[in-house]
Amino acid sequence: MKRVFRSAFPLTIPVLLGYISVGIAFGLLVVKSDLDLWVALLMSVLVYAGAMQFLAIQLLVNPVSILQVAIITLFVNIRHLFYGLSFIDLFKTFGIKKHYMIFALTDETYSLLCAIALKEDVDQENLFFAVSFLNQLYWITGTLIGYLIGSWLVFDTTGIEFAMTALFVVIFIEQWLGYKDHRPSLIGLGSSLIAVMVFGPKNMILPAMVMILIGLMGSKSLIESKEVHL
Amino acid sequence: MTFILILVMALVTYLIRISPFILFGKHQKTPLWVTYLGKYLPPAVMSMLIIYSLKDINPMDYIHSLPVLIAILTTGVLHLWKRNNLLSIISGTVVYMMLIQKVFI
Known part of the structure; x- marks a missing residue:
């Protein structure tokens, strides 16, 4: 297992940077909102969803009903519904670790696992688990650091959250180079841009996902034929 | 609660x-x-x-959108050139932080 973690670590470095920095930002925001350390840690351990946790700070400071919290969570995290689809067959072979793998399927862990899944000659069960576990460890560590250093930061970290966008850009490029057909990437870009413009930044996720699903299902035969013939 | x-x-x-x-x-x-x-x-x-x-950034609001654009181009070009995840991410982020802290104020 130790060897697995050693080979998993280099793979997780991009997420390490992203999660530690965004985790710190989250921890700082929790302090500023006068919430306790256990609130921050409980969220990072049990909820483990970046964008949702930032939103949760607002929901906890100005409490709303349980039903509202449930619906907002559903809308913000509904994109995670997609992620398991890629691993249904693979995770079936994972035994008890399967449950943690499913729980820990965040945006970044999902992207990383997609990239690792392209490599064939690896012990996927243990490597996948190690990657997921390390990623959550970074997230919790970042949360803790952010809470502890609170306001006495020595350097200006404004803009460090761009690490997350940069990670998405890098993975986007890797996927662009890895897939023969670029239509899925373009469908994603187009759908999201239209969703932002038509429905506004706050409500873009659901319409974007619906358009992506329609776009992908609509061009299913085109995309599949290209993959076979080239 | x-x-x-x-x-x-x-x-x-x-x-x-x-x-x-x-x-x-x-x-x-x-x-x-x-x-x-x-x-x-x-x-x-x-x-x-x-x-x-990037959803909260208005493309017409250049003070906020230009640093993002430059940082994404930095990340993207560097990545196409070197294919090194860590290098691309750190460089893009440092460029972004410098731009919004020192240049586009």
């Missing part, structure tokens, strides 16, 4: 993450359209996440 609300968020998030496995995991073989989506959703979702992470 805080504790209960966090539990609700955790439960809903976990239910979302596990639902594909509950819906399709029992079949001997996953339906073909699910396999298709599983293969081609990742690039589409990754595109969506880029836009999602």
Whole structure:
């Protein structure tokens, strides 16, 4: 297992940077909102969803009903519904670790696992688990650091959250180079841009996902034929 | 109350993450359209996440959109050139931080 973690670590470095920095930002925001350390840690351990946790700070400071919290969570995290689809067959072979793998399927862990899944000659069960576990460890560590250093930061970290966008850009490029057909990437870009413009930044996720699903299902035969013939 | 609300968020998030496995995991073989989506959703979702992470930036508001554009180009060009994830991410982030802290104020 130790060897697995050693080979998993280099793979997780991009997420390490992203999660530690965004985790710190989250921890700082929790302090500023006068919430306790256990609130921050409980969220990072049990909820483990970046964008949702930032939103949760607002929901906890100005409490709303349980039903509202449930619906907002559903809308913000509904994109995670997609992620398991890629691993249904693979995770079936994972035994008890399967449950943690499913729980820990965040945006970044999902992207990383997609990239690792392209490599064939690896012990996927243990490597996948190690990657997921390390990623959550970074997230919790970042949360803790952010809470502890609170306001006495020595350097200006404004803009460090761009690490997350940069990670998405890098993975986007890797996927662009890895897939023969670029239509899925373009469908994603187009759908999201239209969703932002038509429905506004706050409500873009659901319409974007619906358009992506329609776009992908609509061009299913085109995309599949290209993959076979080239 | 805080504790209960966090539990609700955790439960809903976990239910979302596990639902594909509950819906399709029992079949001997996953339906073909699910396999298709599983293969081609990742690039589409990754595109969506880029836009999602930039959703609050107005392209016409140059003070905020230009640093993002420059930082994304830095990340992208560097990555196409070196194919080194860490180098691309750190460079893009440092460029972005310098731009919004020192240049576009």
